[in-house]
Amino acid sequence: MARIEDKMEYRQEVAFINRENELRYLKGFIDKRPSEILFIHGPKSSGKTTLLYKFLEEVGKEQKLDVKFLNLRKILISNYKDFIRLFFNIEDSEKKKKISSSISAGFFRIDSEIESKMLKGNADPFKIMENEFIALNKKKIKPVLVIDELQAMDDIYMNGGKERRLIIELFNFFVAMTKESHLAHIIVASSDGYFINTVYNDSRLKKTSVFYKVDYLEKKDVKEWLLNLEKYSKIKDFTLTEGDVEKIWEVLGGSMWEIQDLLSQLFENSLDESLSLYKKKIQGFIAYYTGFNSDKKEIFKLMSKRGKVTYRELEKLGIDGSTLEAVLQDMVRNNILYFDPAEATYYPQGPSYHWGIKLFCKTLK
Numbered sequence: 001m002a003r004i005e006d007k008m009e010y011r012q013e014v015a016f017i018n019r020e021n022e023l024r025y026l027k028g029f030i031d032k033r034p035s036e037i038l039f040i041h042g043p044k045s046s047g048k049t050t051l052l053y054k055f056l057e058e059v060g061k062e063q064k065l066d067v068k069f070l071n072l073r074k075i076l077i078s079n080y081k082d083f084i085r086l087f088f089n090i091e092d093s094e095k096k097k098k099i100s101s102s103i104s105a106g107f108f109r110i111d112s113e114i115e116s117k118m119l120k121g122n123a124d125p126f127k128i129m130e131n132e133f134i135a136l137n138k139k140k141i142k143p144v145l146v147i148d149e150l151q152a153m154d155d156i157y158m159n160g161g162k163e164r165r166l167i168i169e170l171f172n173f174f175v176a177m178t179k180e181s182h183l184a185h186i187i188v189a190s191s192d193g194y195f196i197n198t199v200y201n202d203s204r205l206k207k208t209s210v211f212y213k214v215d216y217l218e219k220k221d222v223k224e225w226l227l228n229l230e231k232y233s234k235i236k237d238f239t240l241t242e243g244d245v246e247k248i249w250e251v252l253g254g255s256m257w258e259i260q261d262l263l264s265q266l267f268e269n270s271l272d273e274s275l276s277l278y279k280k281k282i283q284g285f286i287a288y289y290t291g292f293n294s295d296k297k298e299i300f301k302l303m304s305k306r307g308k309v310t311y312r313e314l315e316k317l318g319i320d321g322s323t324l325e326a327v328l329q330d331m332v333r334n335n336i337l338y339f340d341p342a343e344a345t346y347y348p349q350g351p352s353y354h355w356g357i358k359l360f361c362k363t364l365k
Contacts (some may be wrong), residue, residue: 045257143184151195151350193339217254253351282356
């Protein structure tokens with residue numbers, strides 16, 4: 001039976017370009033017995049979530065999987081009760097009617113009595129998850145738990161108290177399910193480099209995890225895509241020349257989401273006009289974000305010249321250490337800069353943000 005979306009026709013479709021190496025790596029990861037957590041990181045709009053969907057679609061056709069995919073970018077989760085209703089499916093028909101439609105994943109099956117006990121701290125949610133993983137293994141089905149943007153749970157505590165952070169308990173559970181019990185594959189994706197860095201430097205997690213970076217598309221892949229728009233994006237209204245591709249690459253690099261956004265603008269505007277408006281939009285965003293903050297201005301001045309900088313280089317700006325750390329953390333959390341935990345470097349979230357920073361800094365002279 002065809003899916004509804006398969007029957008729809010649009011002037012533009014979301015493209016998936018290459019990623020053969022990434023797909024091969026992910027397939028290799030779940031083809032071995034679970035023994036570690038996989039952390040996928042990379043800058044915003046590099047295509048991490050799209051890659052995961054494609055991977056699960058392909059691998060699901062090849063082998064028996066039970067996939068639980070949770071994208072926290074789409075869901076508001078603010079407390080422990082949200083976590084319970086997000087992860088667990090209440091089987092009582094009366095109880096189901098009372099559950100908010102905004103929280104409806106329900107990966108693991110429980111009844112309302114167990115839910116009540118969990119909310120009061122009298123039942124262990126992780127034991128329930130483990131039991132389901134055990135049952136799936138007995139059926140020779142591979143459990144795969146994928147959580148996108150897990151840092152959204154960073155400030156949630158168990159049972160409403162302040163003693164046990166939920167994310168720490170989750171990590172303990174992930175280690176138990178992978179390294180210790182070998183029951184399930186756990187994949188965590190995040191564009192928050194500071195969050196990944198915290199994990200990367202945690203000695204306990206570092207010994208039980210692998211880290212894999214998904215970066216922007218390479219130029220050859222962008223060129224292949226944009227010179228074959230009908231093939232990859234189902235666009236028939238216009239075509240692009242090699243000169244056009246060079247212009248797009250200069251401003252947007254391999255940022256998939258931004259390129260797809262630009263393509264949608266080309267139905268109405270010229271390429272030069274669209275790129276000019278794009279740069280001005282990012283410049284305005286940088287100016288608004290910076291405001292009158294002199295520390296941010298100094299960081300952007302350095303970033304405009306270097307593109308990629310280390311913390312040691314930033315320290316030479318003379319900004320107070322605690323202030324510098326706070327400003328950088330804010331820039332990373334607001335997706336203006338990306339922090340690469342493997343290289344310990346900071347750089348703009350894509351070429352468009354570098355353009356915006358450079359144009360903003362010109363106005364400071």
